[in-house]
Amino acid sequence: MISRKGVVMIVKKFTGAFWLLPFIIFTLGISMFGVSPAFAEKKTYRVAGEWALPPFSYTKEDGTLTGISIDLMEKVAIENGLRFEYVPMRIGEAETALQNGTVDAIAGITYSTEKERRFDFSDPYFTMSDSLIIPKEKKDSIHGMTDVRDLQVVLENRTPALATLLNMRNTNLTLATNQYTGLLTLIQGRADVLIGNKWTSTVYLKHLKQKGNFIILDEVIEPADYAIAVKEGNEDLLRMIDGTLTNMKAKGEVNTLIDKWVKLQPEAEIARLKQFIFLLTIVLMGAALVLFFIYVWNQRLKKAVSLQTRKLQVLNKDLQDQQQRIADSSILKDQILNHIDTGIVTFDLNYTMTSCNAKAYAMLGLSADMSLKYQHSSLLERLFRHYTVEHELQEESAVPLIFEINDNGQKKVIYYHMLLMYDSQVKQTGYLLSMNDETEKKKLEQKLITQEKLHALGQLVAGVAHEIRNPLTSIKTFIDLLPSKYDRPGFRDMIIEHVPAEVNRLNTIVTDLIDYARPRPPNKQSCSADELTSLLSFLQVTIEKKHIIVEQTFDKNLFFYIDPQQIRQVLLNLILNAIDAVEETVEKKITISIEKENEDTGRIIIADTGKGIRKEELNRIFEPFYTGKEQGVGLGLTLSFKLIKENNGDIHVNSRTGQGTTFIVLLPMYKEAIGNEATHSSH
Incomplete structure (x- = not known):
């Protein structure tokens, strides 16, 4: 959207110095006729004006309004002893402000029956209508409104022609905030035709140097009276405005004022300007010719004078430059070395x-x-x-x-x-x-390592304490109630049911913690993709029971150099997590792919359509005892991460909430797999 300052620069060439005329006349009137100090006591009205509609109303460089409508309002102010404070606004904002009473009038607005129910209108002083502005190359295909069907049309959001276009089928509309924005859309080729008033379009096309590339058709579209609107019931202000307009129309001053802004410069003035430019060109060419001869003569004199001394000057300059370069190089070297x-x-x-x-x-x-x-x-x-x-x-x-x-x-x-x-x-x-x-650097590195170890140990201790405290709390509760409720069969059944489960949970936590802290060294060997996916048979019952679709694609001739037992445990953890993730979703689907990453690495991709992992949780899923499950311990992914690293692999995770999660496990390939394809293909 164009700024107010941009509009000022656009209309500056069009308006010239006409905007100064009312102020000069007003100042001369004060000095000649001696206006009394009662001027400060004149009643002040706030008048809104559209800030980007030259030549009717627009903002100058200092942010004040000018144009045809503003000059008319100044006539009203002078004849009726009033004072107007002008407020630049978009027309939609101005209508809202007038209805709310923020402003007292709008200088320039198209009349409609709908607006008449909200505002009181003065006598019209102009007939505003829209025209079609089209590229020159389309002059043979567009002649009127009937030809814009199936074309891309750009127009202002509040123009009267909008309702007509909305009733035409197969018309693609682009709404612009003002006519300048719409014209830019047309120039950039994002629209086929612009609907707007021809006077404003003429100003903008002239400024953008596009007047020769576009045609303004003379067809009149939705003509409407252009008048001044006041707040409904403000009869005093409306009466003064209508009285001034009537007097001006009777004297022909309205047409004169409009012609001053709309009509081009007189032909005689243009001719004088062309003659002046022609004479100026001749004078400048004569001066340039004289300067050229002076320059040639001067160059010959310089050449004769400096011919004998030039070689010496060149040698002397080269010697000085070389000395300076040596000195600069020495200083630069010393500065670099010493800093x-x-x-x-x-x-x-x-x-x-x-x-x-x-x-x-x-x-x-x-x-x-x-x-x-x-x-x-x-x-x-x-x-x-x-x-x-x-x-x-x-x-x-x-x-x-x-x-x-x-x-x-x-x-x-x-x-x-x-x-x-x-x-x-x-x-x-x-x-x-x-x-x-590197003494201080090594000390700092050692401190950072120690702090990191202490931090990790603190997290681990906190996690262990949290996970062990829950089952211990349950067991303690049953022990506290044992003396008073032991004789109740229901209580004994609860002890038999819950206490062993909590003890097993404690055992699981301790076992997983031991596996995490002291896992056995990996027994690396050749392992095919087919062997890794064999564990799915153990989960088949669970998958069918929960109605989960599992798709798997892999190359049977792809071999990894890993510990098969450890990697199977990793894949089992990831697949179980995927089953839990899709259990409550509409689309229950898990995809398992095993493929070649490069000559040295293969990858295993496990993707699900589950609920996903929140962004703030992604960086913590491999931390010990961090889990998003109600019954989870939080060591599954931690142990999986450790096992993958011990097998010289890596793991990545991508997830979006509500769109699923993808785990990518990178593992080293078995170098002799290609030579043994025939042997392993029978697996």
Whole structure:
């Protein structure tokens, strides 16, 4: 939607300086006729005006309204000693404001019988009608309203033609907030025809430089009186407006005012403007020709004067530039070396230090005020001994060597490289030692690891306590009631039914926790996709009982290098979770696919149409003792995740609430599976 400031820029060229005329006349009237200070006591009315309908009403650069309707209202104000405060609005907002009493009048509104029931209208001062604005290439196919059927039509939401188009079948309508937005839709090719008033369209087409690409048909569509509306019952204001309009019509001032805004400039003025432009062009061409001759003559003089000195100037400039580049390069190198967090030391072929940056001075305990050849560093000697033991000087490695020392109980960790240095002729000139003090980083890493372990331990302890407390509470309740209710058969039956179940639940929690904490090492071997899906036979009764559709697709010649028992346990957990997820949904469907991811990896996809997992729960489903089931322990997915990792695999999950969940298990493939296809195809 176009902004008010944009409309101001559009109509600026059209209106010229006419908007200043009423204010100039008003100011001259005050100075010539001596208006009394009673002006401040004039009655003020709030008048709404449509802010994007040039030339009838629109906002200027300062946000105030101007146009035909505003000039008419100013005439009313002057003749009746009134004061109007103008409020820019959309026409729909203006109608609501007038009905609510927020404004007293609307400067420019089309008349209709429906609106007359809500407002009082003045005598009309213009007949507003819509026209068809079409691309030039469609002039042979569109001649009137009967031709817009089956076309894409764009128009304002409140135009009178809307009702007519709604009664025409097979017409596709696009509603715009104002005529400028609709015109942009037409220019961009998203509509075939625009219905709007031709005066506003002419202003916008001229501004957008599209006047030659579109045609405004002269067909008059839904003509309506254009008048001033006041709040129903405001007879005093309406009487003053009608009186002024009657006087202006009698004097022909209404047509003169409208012509001032609508008609083009007189032909004589245009001719004078063309003549002025022609003369200006001739003068500018003459001046350009004179300047050209002056320029050519000047260039010849310069060439003659500078011919003997140019070579010297070039050589001198090259020398200065080279000196400057060398100085800049040296300063830049020193700044870089002295501001990096890596210690840099260079040596000649005799291992004598030749340079050292600020970080290396600090790490080696050297003084920047003394010559390097007179200084000694015990740390540097120990680094050389460590390097001699770890690596030959002639060999270079991209991996840094790690040197750890412990002096007086203070541990230091230094990562370093020893590199060979060469000149431009690839001749070795010495050695370069780069060092990084990683002591603080290692301390921080160790603290983070310790904190992470404590956090995980706290979560685990909290989960165990939560899961064990529930069955213990039930058992304690029965024990507390045992002395008073033991002789009741019903109570004894409840003990027999519930206490063993709670004990079994405790045993399950402890067993799963032990499996999670100390799982047995995987027994990896070749396992086909067919063997992994054999576990579905154990769930067949449950699947048929719950009316679940299971679809499975897999390549029988696909082999994994895994522990079959552990991965079957993982798949069993995932399939049982899928069965629980689809149990209460309308579409009960589980899809199991086993396919090849790449040359080294295969994937198992288990997808269901269940209730899904909420976004905030996805990041916690693999945490111990976190479960969304009422009877769940919360170790199934945790244990599955651990087993997959121990089999060098990975697991991903995608889920949307109400649309189901998909688990993707990535596992390593058996490298010799291709050579053994004939053997395994019989499985």
